């Protein structure tokens with residue numbers, strides 16, 4: 312696929328262009344402008360001007376735009392999958408199963424359910440019996456979204472759809488590694504008839520992202536590395552801009568003695584190597600109990616050697632997306648080997664292929680002093696640690712500054728849930744990995760350094776609104792008991808009320 316992408320409002324000089332390359336062949340796929348601070352500010356002003364009219368539409372009307380865009384997505388699924396595969400390096404089937412299809416599900420879900428998920432709440436108060444409250448959810452206004460390259464379609468699309476359904480105008484800055492997919496997101500909605508200014512896609516690099524964080528937006532939604540997330544939080548703190556951060560992970564997989572054997576091996580392989588290990592929720596640490604360790608590790612190694620790496624025809628694993636990732640993976644493996652790790656499979660860049668291909672790698676004799684066990688790897692590398700029992704596995708799994716997802720593998724669901732309750736992560740899956748990003752009704756979020764705030768589900772949708780609380784009298788009186796003038800009698804009245812409510816226990820009944 313070879314296309315030169317430009318946006319109508321940005322005519323960039325040649326030196327201010329991104330060159331998008333296929334990481335499998337290193338061929339140029341197309342170019343896109345690096346939007347300037349001025350262009351970012353202009354886009355935010357256009358978004359501000361368009362937002363009120365968009366918010367005045369009903370949920371049904373906004374949902375109709377999303378569903379029209381979904382119809383276009385369905386029609387163009389093959390082209391889109393090809394573009395995603397070319398720009399990221401992932402197999403086309405994975406572009407469909409992990410990006411395009413989950414997005415179609417998500418569009419459907421939020422187009423139809425947002426009204427119910429954001430319905431007003433009304434209630435009478437308990438002590439203040441004469442009062443009633445109503446909670447409304449209003450759009451935040453202009454939402455800025457900054458997204459990464461590893462899921463260049465599904466991550467920004469989820470945020471865009473939720474932002475639009477909640478009544479916001481959205482300005483999206485896709486990753487500099489995948490600008491062409493970002494541009495297609497804008498195209499889908501433009502062709503679906505979204506009013507001008509309601510969604511704008513501004514391609515660019517970190518400077519464009521920084522300009523968006525500094526622009527007159529009302530909330531920023533960032534998905535990316537901890538390093539950049541910290542910069543976003545610092546910029547946002549200067550002006551108390553609310554933010555959501557979806558950051559990196561170092562997800563642990565705990566394999567109990569009674570794990571379903573075949574499923575656990577297949578799950579470990581997919582969890583560690585899908586998208587060439589470049590998933591925030593990739594399995595990056597595997598703890599297996601010693602009673603099954605030998606048999607389990609042997610089976611994992613054998614099956615890893617059957618995985619097909621390449622870019623033409625049927626392959627399981629494509630290349631890493633960029634040279635920086637290749638360097639991180641190589642350095643972490645070197646550090647681990649220098650400290651005593653043993654490579655059981657893979658461990659090298661694949662010669663003879665032009666792009667950033669790396670063999671799926673299994674290591675053991677690893678420990679938590681190694682970079683590989685502390686830092687996010689984001690590559691096709693699975694370090695395995697043999698533990699005495701589940702208690703040791705839990706301690707080791709929680710010994711991390713990250714907390715995105717984790718998984719427990721056992722045929723005893725009660726045991727799985729007991730371990731899950733003690734794991735320090737946003738989501739814990741029993742006998743599965745990663746997949747809940749594709750289930751729009753489930754929340755996606757990290758604890759510790761893996762992030763703040765939530766995406767997907769009604770909790771993620773509510774990140775795109777602000778609450779308004781309205782309160783009124785059922786039967787207005789001349790004055791409230793706690794207003795002026797104060798007196799001895801008023802003091803006695805309050806003391807009596809305290810006794811009535813909290814000593815005699817009337818509070819229990821109201």
Ligand code: NAD
Pocket residue numbers: 457458459460461462466484485486487515516517518519520521522524534535536537538539540542543557558559560590591592687689715755757761762
């Ligand atoms: P990154 O932090 O390098 O870049 C992310 C985005 O931020 C890009 O669009 C980039 O242009 C922009 N950016 C860079 N510098 C900026 C700045 N100073 N101000 C504003 N924006 C700036 O991350 P990446 O390499 O694109 O993505 C990989 C990372 O994302 C991994 O750590 C991965 O775990 C994480 N991730 C997390 C989730 C999640 O849901 N938690 C999902 C996907 C990826």
